[in-house]
Amino acid sequence: MHPRLAAVTKAYDVRGRTPEQLDDGIVAALGAAFADEVGISDGRGRAVVGHDMRDTSPGFAAAFAAGVASRGGSVVSIGLASTDMLYAASGQLDLPGVMITASHNPAGYNGLKLCRAGARPIGLETGLAAMAEVAGGLLDDPVDLTTAPEPERLDFLQAYADQLVGLAPVAGRRLRVVVDAGNGMAGHTARAVLDRIDVEVVPLYFELDGTFPNHDANPLDSSTLVDLQAAVREHGADLGLAFDGDADRCFVVDERAELVTPSAITALIASRHLVQMPGATILHNVICSRAVPEIIAEHGGTAVRTPVGHSLIKAEMARTDAVFGGEHSGHFYFRDFYLADSGMLAALHVMGALAEQSGPVSELMDQFSRYAASGEINSTVDDAAVVTERIAEAYAAHDQDRLDGLTVTAPTWWFNVRASNTEPLLRLNVEGDDEAVMASVRDDVLALVRR
Template sequence: MSSLACFKAYDIRGRVPDELNENIAYRLGLAFAKRFSPRKVALGRDIRHSSEALLNALAHGLAESGVEVLDLGLCGTEEVYWAAQQAGVDGAIEVTASHNPIDYNGMKLVLGGAIPVSGDSGLRDLEQLTASSTATPPKGRPAMTPASFRTELVEFLKKYAPSPAQKRLKIVVNPGNGAAGPLLDALEPQLPFDLVKVHFEPDGSFPHGIPNPLLPENRAATSEAVIQHNADFGVAWDGDFDRCFLFDERGTFIEGYYIVGLLAEALLKQSPGARIVHDPRLTWNTIDVVSAANGVAVQSKTGHAFIKERMRKEDAIYGGEMSAHHYFRDFAYCDSGMLPWLLAAKLVVQSGKPLSVLVEERVGLYPASGEINRTVPDVGTVIAAIRNEYADNGTVDTTDGLSVEYADWRFNLRGSNTEPVLRLNVESRGNESLMRARTDELLAAIARHGGQLVAAH
């Protein structure tokens, strides 16, 4: 089969122009139309300098195939998912590279109902059709109809925020100069918040660095603004804002793992007995919280396509990954970067407790390492070696990579889908020093097998 470097397991991502360019985008538009026969497709883009040209080329391919193309303009992946839920829309594509380096771009594709197009649901077919084509896009503007569903999305989102009659919160919002600003501007008049805006203007040159709050060096601006403005909490997003990251009232970054438990508990109060889907990297806190709230915890392989598929199968109300992807049944089982912080605000208001108090007990009960990455010569070989060293006295699970569980600590070690990188997560039952010791021990074991620090982009 013909292949292209930019086609990954769940989406399209690559350097511009050598791995992804207007020719590929145009051919993908032709391929999407041929493979799925849509009548109407919505297109959106992030703020990267190459995004508009890629969107136009994609639109040319669709329009030439007889597809009506809706141009959503600058927006986030969440808004593309929302568009795909609208009557008569048969598919939607967001042109975005999210948190990847500045010379990258990519695309996230869904069908009507926001059902993801991934490796086993058509993406490989699109890759083959795109790779085998030699067609080149025409000049000029493609036939597109400007469209926006933002007003309707704002009406949907505001239902999850605190009532205007309740306490008014001060919240720091940091889109990282990505795509979240325009939607926040539309939301702001509808919310009982005073927003402190940091790195707010969309700017494809990313003057303050690529928006990726998972990197500790990218957290200072949000943290400092929370402290400076005496805010109730802070929120930061990645470039296409399908992930959001929370900071408590002290400016402390909260690991996404604990937010999963927080949101699960809140949603189970509304829907007792519901199912909650989680990934295998860190699990004990989520399972404990869900069980205590009379819910059912269901483990799924990591990755949005797997989580969404499992949620549909289980009719789960919510799914969460420690990487700050949060999925909601009421949002077509899609990940949203807006619903989590609105729900967190509601919890703060209704409980009368600051965010730090809402999570600190859980952090103490299940201290975790956070995800640690190491490049290795060969992912499979190193995982096999670690399994050989650790599996004898523990319970092994291979849902996603290698998980080994003991009475008082556990770890998950899995490979990246796209590069020779191992990702390690360790947690314990209420013993931070044990967690840190085991983390150091595992990192030393990985180093013996050639593991090295991941070079910064």
């Protein structure tokens, strides 16, 4: 693979710093390779393109369209979009698509998320590596960006909002909800969706700004939730919602401004699906709480444990005909949404469940939160494989599996260590029956990691 493509081609998408790693030429080459990969070259079809609010995104969308056009394909542009809005367009129009975004990455990054028609993902093993090979071969004979035809324009925001509200209606008492868009794409989509239901919205940072002047649009970082938590307290809100930069992930804080874990959200949405579809299959990844499969079983469902990562989860959902899947990172996947993830659809499910009963969201979520969790702890290591084996040896007397990294399980605790795909990091998640058990295991494993 050409070194410039190797630097930006990740497991599930393309991502890199601009313009040092990712520029118009590379994006155009990827557009040409994409047209070949999805079979829309030589006038045989169209692709749908959306982009986020980063300064480089409109130019990258145009460069990608030029690359598609250089192969004889054409583009339908939906303009500013969240990633789940692009998936909705790919699904409704039955077209392959690309979203120009670097998701939760800081300003100065950009990237591409790619899918086949029907929002079927394209990852490293399902076409992205082949595309990168083709694109690398085009860099010496670059696409002419000045001759591309103007793409067809489509205003898709209302169709997207209608679809989501139709999938997860919210009825009952009126809620007051603080929404922190983080200057990301939820600032474009949240109003269109939430204006269709009976909620009072308190907006935070809805102004689209790819420099992220208030905080990074990355709710996995707890420091980015501080303003949302303060606003929930100030306005006496029923709950708060925080979206990442491309709004495909959603995190929830309760009326006390305390974080509701994505595992608890997974269990809640699973239980709602199982009321409608008894016996259905629900997916959860290896770092979700042990409460998730317990609750799925208690509601008569079948729980399937998966590795981390959206391409893997979507493939497993298709294989098992699962109705829903959740990741502890705040990604939630829905069979009735093309197996794709949508932070906004997950938020509608939470609001729908809350509006149907009179108590606060903390009371609603208590039944789905059973154990003490460490959260994800990242450690820089020289060799993740060596450290992982050191941990496996130390815990050889306990049950272990290698579905994704190393998971070690005991009656009152479990932990998982996984190497990062992109950085020299080892990620640790620990859960215990109570805080003391969790902290003891966490500290013991960290001592092995950082020895």
